[in-house]
Amino acid sequence: MENFQFYSPTEFIFGKSSESECGKYVKKYGGTKVLVHYGTGSAVRSGLIERVKASLEAENISCVLLGGVQPNPRDTKVYEGIELCRREQVDFILSVGGGSCIDSAKAIAAGVMYDGDFWELYSGKAVVEKALPLGTVLTIAAAGSEGSGASVITKENGMLKRDTSSDLLRPRFSILDPELTETLSPYQTACGATDIMAHVFERYFTNTTEVEITDRLCEAVLLTMIKETPRVIADPHNYQARANIMWAGTVAHNDIVGVGRSQDWNSHAIEHELSGLYDCAHGAGLAVIMPAWMEYVYKHNVMRFAQTAVRIWGCEMNFENPEETALKGIRRFRKFLSEIGMPINFEQLGAREEDIPELVRKFGLGDGRTGGFVSLSSEDISNIYKIAAKAEV
């Protein structure tokens, strides 16, 4: 096990009607003038924004509203938020939405306190040193941003997706009401589930040995997702399944399932170019990329993929031919994704094989190599896109 630091100070308030407490928690964490940040309509249509406002008013907290955050949140909205917060002297940001909305709120929280173009915090030119406090009311189980210090923003000019991370961007509190996710379509639900599973897999494939506790915690989240996701697809109003998935999504990404070892985020990075270019859902892109990545790299550690197949997918171990077991696990994963309604190749995703050179170019590796479980070159990335393009169940 490698040395590590683990810090997850966010206070989670979980359960039915918990959003009615958001005013109380904003007050607890010192907010007096709040930016309520939200998406493109459903939070308003469902009456959620009105309920949030009422909860703030009950605590005598004033607020300004900024909606319209898109999936794959844009820098343009962040600039708008920063200006609004400065003008209105906002001292707390409350995100009411999913991962895109939280990521946008984090960018605003850091940008308001940054003396320059906030994009420098994402392009690698500067690091986050100050940020406004923020809280979240989560409406989709997926990104895990409600319990993490990470944020991904897309620069509209060129559709460049870049990320930053800081403990200062961890929400002070996150309110998780599984009922709020019941209105999501099966497709949105499945995209979220895929993202959650990807967050675990990217931590599961490691070159650090003997980290049993982290392995087992990863498997715990994945087994939960495999059980609960089909239940929600079959019945969107299954509260218990929604609740298990929602909490699994948070546990999957506050790094409790990742500590003490190297991780591999290449699938996420390879996917980012897809959602960057086609503006598809991140989870859908991951469903296409992640099994392809697995097929491309599994020979690096056949026994680890065999373990995955046996412990997670319930395959029987083929002791004479572990490779067969390893491949069976990957096939089960793709089949699972297909069964919950995810695309599994370029055509189903709406991507085009002829764009692969462009995707690889935008990935920006040039003659370099990635880190991770298996170090990849531009050619490797191109090959992974090619496998993904033609994949079949």
Added chain:
Amino acid sequence: MENFQFYSPTEFIFGKSSESECGKYVKKYGGTKVLVHYGTGSAVRSGLIERVKASLEAENISCVLLGGVQPNPRDTKVYEGIELCRREQVDFILSVGGGSCIDSAKAIAAGVMYDGDFWELYSGKAVVEKALPLGTVLTIAAAGSEGSGASVITKENGMLKRDTSSDLLRPRFSILDPELTETLSPYQTACGATDIMAHVFERYFTNTTEVEITDRLCEAVLLTMIKETPRVIADPHNYQARANIMWAGTVAHNDIVGVGRSQDWNSHAIEHELSGLYDCAHGAGLAVIMPAWMEYVYKHNVMRFAQTAVRIWGCEMNFENPEETALKGIRRFRKFLSEIGMPINFEQLGAREEDIPELVRKFGLGDGRTGGFVSLSSEDISNIYKIAAKAEV
């Protein structure tokens, strides 16, 4: 799943030589005058206290020392600490030791800020409303106190064991260096492992259904302990096994494996009377009590115990007779405890069957009943002690 709040703000610094950073973290969390609180010798003999002092001095932080905390920490030491902190105007408490030392530090942290006898915070007369900040350098994987807000203190007059709990008592930081645990005897190590497993089992046996994520996380910690504990007993210098156990011990008790459902702490309470009366190790007492409790209550939910047997102990499910599987799992648990060197009955523990009426009297239930997975009367508790008294592998 029931509504819940989850809050674990402690910053964990994990790994080899991490104790050399304690000065840096005391400073980060605002300490300027520190009480260094420790046990009965080994922390001094090993040079650890000197290293801690050097780390504080390097940050220009002054300190006063208070050693001598005993296992099953006493109120008398707490009074001594409170007086010392007030006299020396201490503003931060650093515990260097195991769970007893941390629990004593928590009592001092709360007691210093309490306008009355600190025991009232443990006897149920008052709740913790203020506390000095505290940090820990952990030397044994067991109690989980390094990541919890709970504390247990024994009142010397009558050997009464009582506890309190508050988010204000959660350590600001906890430093976990598995190397510091390598000097523990196999017996101490096994006691710690038993305590860790008990913390999970007390959360595993619940009457709340459909909390798959919490079930699976519980199983993750238990599977880790079952793999790693025998490795450490066989080789006390197995760093990787020590590291897995140490982190498992923290995860087992910050409530990440307990949220969203009812829990059962009757085994802990029943054991407390044993270590209260005989001053035995808490883990050793649990090894005697917990399987006995399981045998007494398993009929309340045979399938849950069968699940335990199959998922945790690797038993084959007997579909024609699930009860047989349930009982096999309990027997495996007791055998495991015996194999790692734990006592499994009164004689091995140094307890006496004729004291059972006295143990039940001190439990203090009278004509009342406990809560939990199975509600227990005084007679039930007496019966559990009787099963424990005569248990065999």
